[in-house]
Amino acid sequence: MNKFQQEITQGIPNELPALKTFDSKINHAPKRKDILNKEEKKLAVRNALRYFDIKFHKTLAKEFAEELKDYGRIYMYRYRPNYEIYARPIHEYPGKCDQAKAIMHMIQNNLSYAVAQHPHELITYGGNGAVFQNWAQYLLVMKYLSQMTDEQTLVVYSGHPMGLFPSNKNAPRVVVTNGMMIPNYSKQDDWEKYNALGVTQYGQMTAGSYMYIGPQGIVHGTTITVLNAGRMIAKHGEDLAGKLFVTSGLGGMSGAQPKAGNIAGCITVCAEVNPKVVQTRYSQKWVDEVFDNLDDLVKRVQKAKINKEILSIAYLGNIVDVWEKLDTENIYIDLGSDQTSLHNPWAGGYYPAGIDFEEANELMATDPNDFKKKVQESLRRQANAINKHTEKGTYFFDYGNAFLLEASRAGADIYLDSPTFQNRKNPPKPRGGVGVKEFAYASYVEDIMGPMCFDYGFGPFRWVCTSADPKDLEKTDTIAMEVLEDLKKSSPKEIQQQMSDNIQWIKGAQENNLVVGSQARILYADADGRIKIAEAFNQAVKNGKISAPIVLGRDHHDVSGTDSPYRETANIYDGSQFTSDMAIQNVIGDSFRGATWVSIHNGGGVGWGEVINGGFGMVLDGTAEASKRLRSMLFWDVNNGISRRNWARNEGAVFAAKRAMKMEPNLKITLPNIVDTSLLESLF
Ligand SMILES: NC(=O)c1ccc[n+]([C@@H]2O[C@H](COP(=O)([O-])OP(=O)(O)OC[C@H]3O[C@@H](n4cnc5c(N)ncnc54)[C@H](O)[C@@H]3O)[C@@H](O)[C@H]2O)c1
Numbered sequence: 001m002n003k004f005q006q007e008i009t010q011g012i013p014n015e016l017p018a019l020k021t022f023d024s025k026i027n028h029a030p031k032r033k034d035i036l037n038k039e040e041k042k043l044a045v046r047n048a049l050r051y052f053d054i055k056f057h058k059t060l061a062k063e064f065a066e067e068l069k070d071y072g073r074i075y076m077y078r079y080r081p082n083y084e085i086y087a088r089p090i091h092e093y094p095g096k097c098d099q100a101k102a103i104m105h106m107i108q109n110n111l112s113y114a115v116a117q118h119p120h121e122l123i124t125y126g127g128n129g130a131v132f133q134n135w136a137q138y139l140l141v142m143k144y145l146s147q148m149t150d151e152q153t154l155v156v157y158s159g160h161p162m163g164l165f166p167s168n169k170n171a172p173r174v175v176v177t178n179g180m181m182i183p184n185y186s187k188q189d190d191w192e193k194y195n196a197l198g199v200t201q202y203g204q205m206t207a208g209s210y211m212y213i214g215p216q217g218i219v220h221g222t223t224i225t226v227l228n229a230g231r232m233i234a235k236h237g238e239d240l241a242g243k244l245f246v247t248s249g250l251g252g253m254s255g256a257q258p259k260a261g262n263i264a265g266c267i268t269v270c271a272e273v274n275p276k277v278v279q280t281r282y283s284q285k286w287v288d289e290v291f292d293n294l295d296d297l298v299k300r301v302q303k304a305k306i307n308k309e310i311l312s313i314a315y316l317g318n319i320v321d322v323w324e325k326l327d328t329e330n331i332y333i334d335l336g337s338d339q340t341s342l343h344n345p346w347a348g349g350y351y352p353a354g355i356d357f358e359e360a361n362e363l364m365a366t367d368p369n370d371f372k373k374k375v376q377e378s379l380r381r382q383a384n385a386i387n388k389h390t391e392k393g394t395y396f397f398d399y400g401n402a403f404l405l406e407a408s409r410a411g412a413d414i415y416l417d418s419p420t421f422q423n424r425k426n427p428p429k430p431r432g433g434v435g436v437k438e439f440a441y442a443s444y445v446e447d448i449m450g451p452m453c454f455d456y457g458f459g460p461f462r463w464v465c466t467s468a469d470p471k472d473l474e475k476t477d478t479i480a481m482e483v484l485e486d487l488k489k490s491s492p493k494e495i496q497q498q499m500s501d502n503i504q505w506i507k508g509a510q511e512n513n514l515v516v517g518s519q520a521r522i523l524y525a526d527a528d529g530r531i532k533i534a535e536a537f538n539q540a541v542k543n544g545k546i547s548a549p550i551v552l553g554r555d556h557h558d559v560s561g562t563d564s565p566y567r568e569t570a571n572i573y574d575g576s577q578f579t580s581d582m583a584i585q586n587v588i589g590d591s592f593r594g595a596t597w598v599s600i601h602n603g604g605g606v607g608w609g610e611v612i613n614g615g616f617g618m619v620l621d622g623t624a625e626a627s628k629r630l631r632s633m634l635f636w637d638v639n640n641g642i643s644r645r646n647w648a649r650n651e652g653a654v655f656a657a658k659r660a661m662k663m664e665p666n667l668k669i670t671l672p673n674i675v676d677t678s679l680l681e682s683l684f
Pocket residue numbers: 126218221222248249250251252253254255271272273274277317318319320339340341342343344348349350351352353399400401402605606
């Protein structure tokens with residue numbers, strides 16, 4: 001065993017490791033809220049010390065109390081390993097089974113410097129998306145994985161490994177839960193408190209489930225959204241050439257917008273207030289040109305429109321000014337959205353118009369009430385400007401960032417029943433939401449992702465080559481493309497467009513050079529596509545064409561994995577968008593149909609308490625058992641959501657449910673009867 005392997009199998013070291021210095025070159029998590037009282041602080045330290053031999057308690061107690069004071073959390077920095085953390089080739093991990101080694105590969109990817117947002121605080125993305133709460137949990141989990149046989153299951157509660165339990169070969173090797181709370185204890189401050197106590201964590205979606213693959217996932221999803229938004233507004237089937245897309249944010253996920261706009265073939269203007277963020281995206285070539293003057297911006301957009309250029313522009317400044325300027329200059333906007341971080345409006349997610357970036361940063365710390373007032377004023381201004389554009393014909397959609405929700409809380413004019421919309425020649429139509437007052441604008445899931453992708457079973461399927469060899473990834477791209485081209489020949493017309501888009505994507509995948517971290521690929525596919533691609537991969541591993549096992553997985557933002565009334569399940573209108581049976585059923589169903597690991601989370605994307613989401617990982621090792629497992633599990637993993645979307649009377653899902661039943665005679669989905677609306681009108 002080499003040194004790395006020895007350290008993994010050792011787990012928490014027997015001797016006190018040397019103290020680590022705080023590395024200020026690394027991006028660190030912000031100091032968390034000081035929320036615990038004196039007694040609770042003692043409890044947090046007592047909890048942390050559970051991991052260590054009592055002979056170290058005196059030293060560590062003091063150190064952990066200081067971490068709690070300085071950072072608001074106990075990360076146990078001293079125990080951060082000295083070896084480099086990244087997705088190593090699978091054979092480098094010590095252990096007794098390949099499934100466990102593949103999971104180590106995925107965990108280390110989520111924590112690597114190339115991938116993780118705050119690697120020393122074990123945060124992968126989204127500001128609080130944790131893989132573990134502290135380094136002791138990491139060390140213990142890796143040790144358990146190195147000891148595990150394929151007759152055991154590791155149980156992980158919010159990063160903490162409860163231990164290895166006897167199970168069987170067909171059971172998941174790991175079962176993860178993140179942030180599962182008694183519902184009444186699921187407010188933002190509950191997360192702050194119980195996370196500070198060290199008893200729960202925010203796993204986001206693919207952070208705490210070991211399935212993050214860097215920015216590639218978001219580029220693909222955003223491209224699909226912009227392309228399909230373009231199709232919605234096309235009057236004669238034309239493409240997006242010369243059309244203008246206006247939006248904001250060049251951050252973690254939002255930064256994918258200009259790149260996606262270029263792939264979709266339009267002109268993108270993306271406002272961003274933070275100069276450092278603009279510079280990062282420009283240096284990465286994710287945006288073509290940068291302007292900080294509105295008059296110059298207008299001239300450049302006019303020229304691009306005339307020449308039908310494919311162009312992405314970052315405007316360094318506030319998005320509100322862009323919407324207003326383009327209105328006064330009468331520049332027609334075809335598509336509009338917003339990706340400021342309005343899920344976090346009072347602490348830097350949204351910068352109000354009228355004050356500059358530095359001033360805003362100061363104000364939010366020195367006078368949070370005034371800052372909040374300014375944010376709300378700004379949201380009202382932004383909504384008014386957007387309304388002026390949509391009156392001229394712009395198609396605006398909410399990008400799952402809580403823009404409409406926060407704008408409504410700010411008193412902005414965005415409700416569907418407002419005279420602003422009802423007095424229009426073509427007022428927007430109600431979409432049938434129950435239990436919510438409807439907004440005049442739809443979210444990207446209501447109009448685009450839901451009806452065009454999720455209802456037909458298309459979602460962000462992904463895979464990772466555990467050999468860490470780019471050549472293997474290239475081979476899997478070719479295999480996936482061949483499978484899709486073959487499937488397209490017999491696909492019904494309803495899904496032809498999706499098939500073409502995905503073939504196009506996978507053909508350009510190598511050229512787009514999107515791999516950051518592990519050798520991973522994302523591809524939107526339906527149940528049939530996922531199963532056939534997985535089957536072909538398993539075969540390629542079996543016959544040695546691919547040199548090591550492949551991990552399959554998906555984003556939680558998918559057909560069946562996530563219940564979230566303002567995002568993934570926003571296009572469900574039978575009232576059940578506020579339930580979470582689908583996500584829970586999904587993870588239970590995946591676990592006994594052959595997933596290698598499963599996870600279920602509270603929080604992620606839209607906030608703690610606002611969403612329940614889950615996912616899986618599955619190792620394809622070329623065996624006949626893997627082939628059986630993938631068929632059973634992937635079929636359920638997609639068709640669970642289709643059955644629910646179908647029961648909610650979503651047309652595409654009714655079509656997909658009937659199609660799935662034809663393909664699999666053992667599947668019997670309950671289909672809804674559609675009621676004649678006139679029958680209901682006189683009843684109440
Ligand atoms: N891309 C997707 O598919 C997707 C899906 C669902 C939800 N979201 C949501 O989108 C939001 C953005 O995510 P992110 O990871 O990019 O967050 P982020 O915080 O990294 O980026 C947001 C950026 O917006 C900038 N900004 C804030 N206010 C601004 C203003 N008024 N004008 C111009 N720029 C402003 C910030 O400086 C920041 O760089 C989140 O709320 C996320 O949940 C994205």
